[in-house]
Amino acid sequence: MSEYTITFIKNEQPKEKPDSDHLPFGKFFTDHMFIQDYSEEKGWHNPRIVPYQPLVIDPAAMIFHYGQTIFEGLKAYRTAEGNVQLFRPDKNMERLNRSNRRMCIPEVDEEFAIDAIKHLLHIDQEWVPSAPGTSLYIRPFIIATEPFLGVRPSKNYQFIVILSPVGAYYESGINPVKIAVENNYVRAVKGGTGEAKTAGNYASSLIAQEVADKEGYAQVLWLDGLEKKYIEEVGSMNVFFKVNGKVITPALNGSILEGVTRNSVIQMLKHWDIPVEERKISMEELYDHYINGELEEAFGSGTAAVISPIGELAWNNEHMIINDGKTGAISSKLYQTLTGIQYGTVKDPFNWVVKVK
């Protein structure tokens, strides 16, 4: 049996599937999960697909104390023909290994990881919902499992993949959201872990989101941690602005997560001959554009919501209402095109789609 042979234990007590017309995000999980172990002696070994079940972990496992962990998020889509397909899974696995390197976690075999995900999807294929806007969210993650108190990399890990049938991330769908610019708290700083998809980044962001939420904002827009001047990203989205017919987005600077959707948006805009610039953008600059009537659209990009138009941006005491609080033409075209490619209704010029068997 090769190290790449995935053993399979079937779930003999499959769950009832939730109503796919009213799917919340991230609350239901499928019948099976993928697990693989890591030890210093054996490397990554014992890949297996087993019934979805609780993890049995020592309370001293390093994940609980020192947070050595990374994760990914991608989706499987049901096409009109009933097939199941993935969107750029290679990009997610590349990023998973980039995150691993930053967090001192041993890298995984990217191709094998994609195979494992396909295998798991094949087994739980009935869980891929077909109602409009729904999909099966895929959550690969790695946790440090060695029971040890002391700050150093763990000697043992588990790589796990779980699946969750999901509706739209924002209950309001493609409707524009209100976002508050965060001036107190910092998400990430150069030399920190902002580029990695690791748990601590999200834990540190909760307090700011809680404040924003109370004031009626869906998310916060993070500024750079050094000067609190330059725009970075939204909670779980990268961010774009259309200014005078040109689209601008913060350049990858070491503290921003490199979104797969961000990369796809940039490629698509170039394909459409719409000028797009990756560069530093200060809130002052953005505000000037706004005052001059040049800020035409704003939107976030991410796997969960794909494109999320921003209807209002609150900054100090300014309430910047963008495009009358409505979804802009570019935001809408990007949303239609990207989701169209994902669900197989629109031509895929870049071969982004990967079919699951």
Next chain:
Amino acid sequence: MSEYTITFIKNEQPKEKPDSDHLPFGKFFTDHMFIQDYSEEKGWHNPRIVPYQPLVIDPAAMIFHYGQTIFEGLKAYRTAEGNVQLFRPDKNMERLNRSNRRMCIPEVDEEFAIDAIKHLLHIDQEWVPSAPGTSLYIRPFIIATEPFLGVRPSKNYQFIVILSPVGAYYESGINPVKIAVENNYVRAVKGGTGEAKTAGNYASSLIAQEVADKEGYAQVLWLDGLEKKYIEEVGSMNVFFKVNGKVITPALNGSILEGVTRNSVIQMLKHWDIPVEERKISMEELYDHYINGELEEAFGSGTAAVISPIGELAWNNEHMIINDGKTGAISSKLYQTLTGIQYGTVKDPFNWVVKVK
């Protein structure tokens, strides 16, 4: 039964205790653990002491994905008379709740938490070792347990306390350590989570420590995340310098962990009429003092090692050898006094010691 009644399930298969003359740090755990649950409806409830055992946690539990967690670290000491005592546990519980507030975790009842720890220590009292320099390390921690994918505070938590008999943190004991000043990576920044004792801070620090370790340094000295100019702290210690007869330490600035040992060192120095200043200290300033022959001692302070003299500080290409690489008089006196108080052999002028039972 009140919410404060701790139920107890005895471990009928106690483990063999490790040889207390060769105790590693954080590798052995006692026969019992404390657990308490939190839900929105019930608050903190069902406190219990049970046999030490693996946690059974859903793979979607938010701790694994978004890192909402905090921890503490303190010790129980065996006195010459055979009693067991704690050192300033109130300070640790205060800090636990400060960390909770930053991480959006519901606060615990500090007095009850100390009672629970005492109760657990009473049950596992035979695990408190008596060989010189040994103690029972106490690790309270809280983890987010709700199975949910999506970035918001969890609705469920577990508060857990585990115990580990430990020897000295540094195998070399009170011998001076070599520390490297970190110029690339950042541990924490104002507005981030540096003040909280939360897993992500430690995960983000691993990569720098790995580099330092390869070059023969025990730990890194972190500089401020903004300018990389001002001294913050060492991996799991606060840091002090004796310059021209005066002791200086970085002021608490929002990104430094407020150490219980740090606070005790400052009080003790004042008690001894040794001038001590909490303020910004740049590496340039420190280097100037060094060149002028004014840098007399350097040491770290933390629960694990108590006082850890710094014999060498590497900064860029400079190797600053401090006090000929030997333990200084103040470092030594602080170590003797603080450990003396902890083990009950030295008078406790501030009533820091809390007896168990």
